[in-house]
Amino acid sequence: MNKNELIEFLLEKQGYLKEGAKRLASKLDVDEDTAMEALKEARRIAREEDEELENLVLKSRWQAANGEWRESYTARPSATQERELKEIKQELLDSLKDVSAVQKITSQVEDKETSYALEINLPDFHFGKRDGLNIAQQGALYVSAVKELVDKASSYTISEIILPIGNDILNSEGMRKSTTKGTPQDDNSDWKQSFRVAWVSVVSAIKFLADVAPVRVVTVLGNHDFERSFYLGELLEATFFNDERVDVINNGNERNYITFGKNLIAYTHGDKVKPQDLPLIMATEVPVEFSQSNTRSWRLGHLHKHMKDEYRGIEVEYLPALCGSDEWHKAMGYHSDRKAMAYVWDHEGGKAGFVQINKYK
Numbered sequence: 001m002n003k004n005e006l007i008e009f010l011l012e013k014q015g016y017l018k019e020g021a022k023r024l025a026s027k028l029d030v031d032e033d034t035a036m037e038a039l040k041e042a043r044r045i046a047r048e049e050d051e052e053l054e055n056l057v058l059k060s061r062w063q064a065a066n067g068e069w070r071e072s073y074t075a076r077p078s079a080t081q082e083r084e085l086k087e088i089k090q091e092l093l094d095s096l097k098d099v100s101a102v103q104k105i106t107s108q109v110e111d112k113e114t115s116y117a118l119e120i121n122l123p124d125f126h127f128g129k130r131d132g133l134n135i136a137q138q139g140a141l142y143v144s145a146v147k148e149l150v151d152k153a154s155s156y157t158i159s160e161i162i163l164p165i166g167n168d169i170l171n172s173e174g175m176r177k178s179t180t181k182g183t184p185q186d187d188n189s190d191w192k193q194s195f196r197v198a199w200v201s202v203v204s205a206i207k208f209l210a211d212v213a214p215v216r217v218v219t220v221l222g223n224h225d226f227e228r229s230f231y232l233g234e235l236l237e238a239t240f241f242n243d244e245r246v247d248v249i250n251n252g253n254e255r256n257y258i259t260f261g262k263n264l265i266a267y268t269h270g271d272k273v274k275p276q277d278l279p280l281i282m283a284t285e286v287p288v289e290f291s292q293s294n295t296r297s298w299r300l301g302h303l304h305k306h307m308k309d310e311y312r313g314i315e316v317e318y319l320p321a322l323c324g325s326d327e328w329h330k331a332m333g334y335h336s337d338r339k340a341m342a343y344v345w346d347h348e349g350g351k352a353g354f355v356q357i358n359k360y361k
Contacts, residue, residue: 001030003038010042017043022068032068115159116352117260117345120149120209123164123269123301124321126224127201128187128194129171131324135189139201145322145357146205149342150212152355156344160260161215164267165202165236166229167301168222170194180226186326195228199235206236210245216258219250223271223302257286261347264293270300270318279314295350304336322359 001009006028010016016024021036028035122145127138146163174191178184187194209215217240219233233250240246249256255268266282273281278298283290290296297315304321320339338359346352 001028003034003041006030006034006038007042007045010038011045014046017046020068036068115347116156117160117162117263117347118150118153118156118158118213119162119164119265119299119343119345120146121164121299121319121342122146122169122322122340123167123220123319124222124304124323125167125169125198126171126321126323127169127198128189128191129323130186130188130326133188133324135194135197139197141322141359142198142201143204143208145340145359147208148357149340149355150209152357153342153344156352158213159347161209161213162218162258162260162265162345163206163209163215164218164220164299166222166225166233167220167267167269168224168229169202169232170198170222170225170228172224173227179224181223185224195232199232202232202236203239206240206246210243214245215247217246217248217250218256218258218267219248220256220267220269220301221252221254222269255281255285257282257289259289259293260345262292262294263345263347263350264289264296265345266296266298268298268300270302275300275309275316276311278316279311282314294348297351306339306341 009028016027017039019027019039021032021039024030024039025032025035030038122142125138125142127142128135129138133141171194172178172185172187172191173180174195176182177187177191189197206215206217217233217236219229221229230250230252233248237248237250240248249258254272255266257264257266259265264282264286266278268278275298279296282296282298296313297317300316300318301321303318304323305318306320307318309316319341321336322338322340324338325336339356341354341356343354344352
């Protein structure tokens with residue numbers, strides 16, 4: 001096969017255009033130099049003729065140990081993709097106009113040492129998951145769960161509310177329809193719609209909570225939505241920028257720590273570090289806060305069930321989820337009840353109690 005024949009072959013079977021010259025020469029039994037020249041020419045022609053390949057741009061070029069030059073290409077967003085991104089950006093900006101998070105008030109509780117913090121933890125909510133609810137129903141469930149947990153804890157004098165968000169709040173990374181590492185997911189809605197419903201639901205919940213007490217929002221990066229959880233946190237920080245009642249912690253860290261009185265409360269998703277290693281990590285990463293606390297607790301998601309243990313007196317607790325099972329989990333026989341918990345923290349004395357809601361539909 002000479003150079004011109006090879007070019008014709010490559011243009012006919014354009015999947016080979018992504019091959020390196022050495023691999024192509026081996027597959028087609030041709031000289032490497034001929035393969036390299038044919039590849040360059042065929043790619044040039046293809047980029048001129050093919051709209052899809054026209055969007056391929058040279059990312060890097062390097063020389064291998066054997067002297068062969070290799071190239072890596074990446075895709076430039078198409079006109080359609082750019083238009084879609086502009087549309088969703090405009091939708092979000094338009095929605096921001098409807099969010100009046102500018103009220104400035106302070107807590108009515110005068111003595112925080114005799115009051116409590118309410119931690120409302122809804123890990124692994126999985127907006128967009130095909131679990132028997134549509135995306136609108138999932139949004140309604142999130143907001144109603146927050147309100148129901150607050151109502152059940154109403155007998156306590158609450159001076160602060162802690163609301164972890166992220167933590168697999170979204171079922172996938174979006175257009176990829178997969179987890180962050182690439183496991184395919186069966187989503188029930190368009191990626192733009194799932195993000196927007198998640199954002200509006202969390203904003204509605206925070207606005208409700210801020211009328212009860214100041215709110216600390218902590219972003220926890222999950223394994224389904226590592227990237228989109230951070231984006232959501234950035235958007236929430238901008239949304240409540242002028243509201244002194246709301247403090248959004250969105251630093252992109254794998255682990256976050258907050259203190260309430262003598263309590264040191266830590267958050268991570270729970271998919272990476274072994275639970276028995278977390279106490280030493282806490283003592284190493286925040287030694288001052290560790291030394292000044294009496295109660296130390298890790299709050300994890302990921303497992304979709306309630307499970308708790310202690311290591312050297314430090315609690316590591318996996319919290320349950322409100323999301324249901326998709327078809328894959330049902331086929332595998334996995335099941336976990338839909339439930340959510342909120343904890344009441346005493347300023348000086350650790351956990352004072354908890355409330356729980358159960359959903360059977």
